[in-house]
Amino acid sequence: xxxxxxxxxxxxxxxxxxxxxxxxxxxxxxxxxxxxxxxxxxxxxxxxxxxxxxxxxxxxxxxxxxxxxxxxxxxxxxxxxxxxxxxxxxxxxxxxxxxxxxxxxxxxxxxxxxxxxxxxxxxxxxxxxxxxxxxxxxxxxxxxxxxxxxxxxxxxxxxxxxxxxx
Numbered sequence: 204x205x206x207x208x209x210x211x212x213x214x215x216x217x218x219x220x221x222x223x224x225x226x227x228x229x230x231x232x233x234x235x236x237x238x239x240x241x242x243x244x245x246x247x248x249x250x251x252x253x254x255x256x257x258x259x260x261x262x263x264x265x266x267x268x269x270x271x272x273x274x275x276x277x278x279x280x281x282x283x284x285x286x287x288x289x290x291x292x293x294x295x296x297x298x299x300x301x302x303x304x305x306x307x308x309x310x311x312x313x314x315x316x317x318x319x320x321x322x323x324x325x326x327x328x329x330x331x332x333x334x335x336x337x338x339x340x341x342x343x344x345x346x347x348x349x350x351x352x353x354x355x356x357x358x359x360x361x362x363x364x365x366x367x368x369x
Contacts, residue, residue, distance in 0.1 A: 204256070205277060206256065206259070206260035206263060206264070206273065209230065209253070209256055209257065209260055210223070210226040210227075210230065210260060210264070211226065212226065213339075213340060214274060214277070214338075214340045215270075215274075215338055216267075216270060216271055216274055216334075216335045216336075216338040216351065217267065217270070217335055217336055217338065218264045218270060220264075220265070223261065223264045223265070227257065227260075227261045230253075230257040231254070231257055231258075234250050234253040234254040234257055235254065236250055236251050236254055238250075267335075268355065268358060268359070268362075271335070271351060271354075271355050272355060274338075274348075275348065275351065275352050275355065278345075278348055280345070280348055280349065280352055281352055281355070287352075287356045289356060289357070289360070293357060293360075296323070297360050297361075297364065300316070300319065300320065300323070300361075300364050301364055301367070303316050303319075304316060304364055304367050304368055307368065313368055316368065317365070317368060320361055320364060320365050323361060324358065324361050327354055327357045327358065327361075328354065328358075330350060330354070331347075331350050331351050331354045334347045334348075334350060334351055335351060
């Protein structure tokens with residue numbers, strides 16, 4: 204069972220957070236282990252597993268990058284710990300940003316670099332924005348999902364540089 208099936212939601216790259224929260228609370232009550240103390244050990248184990256899935260799904264649906272990763276994994280387009288090959292041009296830009304991050308000595312420098320990273324992130328998001336926003340199962344193509352995968356890895360790289368600034 205996928206997290207989308209568990210939450211009775213269509214597969215999406217951009218889940219509606221209001222619906223996610225409503226489903227989370229309803230499923231948390233439905234599968235709360237305290238309500239199944241009189242059941243057999245096997246049924247209790249099943250409920251505990253579902254309760255754990257409800258919590259894990261909620262964590263993933265709360266974070267756009269994790270949701271993208273989860274959908275790409277469901278589609279067989281991304282593997283855990285995959286060694287994704289980024290373009291040399293992108294890597295050169297990231298090397299430059301990383302060098303700038305290492306040279307930050309004042310808050311004004313950090314603010315400028317943060318703005319540069321934010322602009323770069325907007326630039327890489329723009330080509331996939333419509334795909335992520337309008338994703339539909341069986342309509343969105345594998346080629347489009349591979350563009351989202353490229354974005355996912357680019358953003359991960361930017362996030363690492365951003366984290367190094369703090």
